[in-house]
Amino acid sequence: MTRILLAFAALLAVPLVHAHGDSHAPSAAAQPMVETEFGRTGDPEKVSRTVRVTMSDAMRFTPAELAVERGATVKFVVANSGAVLHEMVFGTLAELKAHAELMKKFPGMEHDEPFMAHVAPGKSGEIVWQFTKAGAFYYGCLVPGHFEAGMVGKVVVK
Secondary structure (H helix, E strand, O other): OHHHHHHHHHHHHHHHHHHHOOOOOOOHHHOOOOEEOOEEEOOHHHOOEEEEEEEEOOOEEEOOEEEEOOOOEEEEEEEEOOOOOEEEEEEOHHHHHHHHHHHHHOOOOOOOOOOEEEEOOOOEEEEEEEOOOOEEEEEEOOOOOOOOOOOEEEEEEO
16 A cells, blocks of 8 residues: 555656756747747847856855846856756746745646746756846746745846
């Protein structure tokens, strides 16, 4: 009976792991064009800057704040130095907060947008994004509990 319960528990866990993937989102070249309040899918052929971001189990991004020029297409190389899954998701602060709340209610929710990268421990992912509007935008890890623990960063677009 114990083996059956363990097998059933393992089967239930598979969709949760798959939902956020065990690596990163598909390359930006394979991503659909998405327009948002904070920019749009970037063209990998027009990258003007590469930024390396590290995610850790201390629930922090390094760097925690970035400045970019309006119109810039930036390639983010996102490395997970931790032992648990992390993700980097761009948005407005209100959007990230709302999405974090939704993730608490539906932790197995599947989503894959060009403004996010799901990164397994010890792996890295990429996001290519064009910042088309000036302002302050944010990035966060929306794995349940991570955003609330302070895993959020800021992008100032000039």
